[in-house]
Amino acid sequence: MATAIEGRTSINVKAGGLTPEGYQLVADGVGWESRTTKQARDLIINARHVVTAWDQESLVGMGRASGTGAHYAHLSDIAVLPHLHGLGFGSAILQHLLNLVDREVRDDATVTLHATPGTEPFYERFGFSPSATPFLMTRRGQE
Numbered sequence: 001m002a003t004a005i006e007g008r009t010s011i012n013v014k015a016g017g018l019t020p021e022g023y024q025l026v027a028d029g030v031g032w033e034s035r036t037t038k039q040a041r042d043l044i045i046n047a048r049h050v051v052t053a054w055d056q057e058s059l060v061g062m063g064r065a066s067g068t069g070a071h072y073a074h075l076s077d078i079a080v081l082p083h084l085h086g087l088g089f090g091s092a093i094l095q096h097l098l099n100l101v102d103r104e105v106r107d108d109a110t111v112t113l114h115a116t117p118g119t120e121p122f123y124e125r126f127g128f129s130p131s132a133t134p135f136l137m138t139r140r141g142q143e
């Protein structure tokens with residue numbers, strides 16, 4: 001999926017394309033706890049869906065989903081390199097992940113994620129709402 005944004009050619013978001021080194025690049029870029037190459041590889045292998053975002057030929061963002069493909073899905077590791085925040089990359093990643101998830105899960109499936117404190121408004125735009133468990137946000141089947 002490619003979307004034109006002002007001042008740039010486009011945002012490219014696609015399924016797949018994440019390597020352990022790419023995972024480490026984005027995770028390090030947003031200041032997350034560092035992962036070994038093996039840990040990063042395991043996260044990718046065990047994901048049901050992986051989405052990557054690209055600025056020209058450069059990896060700039062990622063997201064992944066785990067779950068059964070039926071009753072639930074959990075989204076995680078949604079991140080965009082800081083110098084590109086606020087340009088729509090995060091939204092494009094999240095929308096692409098949700099498209100992949102929504103087309104396979106049941107209508108009454110629960111979609112969850114743990115929102116980094118402060119990011120709740122970003123997720124609320126996509127139908128997520130806070131749960132009784134702190135920072136856990138859930139998204140029930142959409143119309």
Ligand SMILES: CC(C)(COP(=O)(O)OP(=O)(O)OC[C@H]1O[C@@H](n2cnc3c(N)ncnc32)[C@H](O)[C@@H]1OP(=O)(O)O)[C@@H](O)C(=O)NCCC(=O)NCCS
Nearest residue numbers: 030078079080085086087088089090091115116118119122
């Ligand atoms: C959260 C994150 C992925 C959003 O990516 P992004 O590319 O900046 O998001 P977008 O440009 O698509 O932003 C969409 C809208 O959400 C808003 N938004 C984005 N991040 C936000 C945040 N942390 N808090 C509140 N609003 C936020 C933007 O202001 C934008 O609003 P606008 O359209 O009115 O300008 C990015 O900030 C990020 O990588 N953060 C560090 C890692 C992280 O915390 N990930 C979340 C793990 S749960």
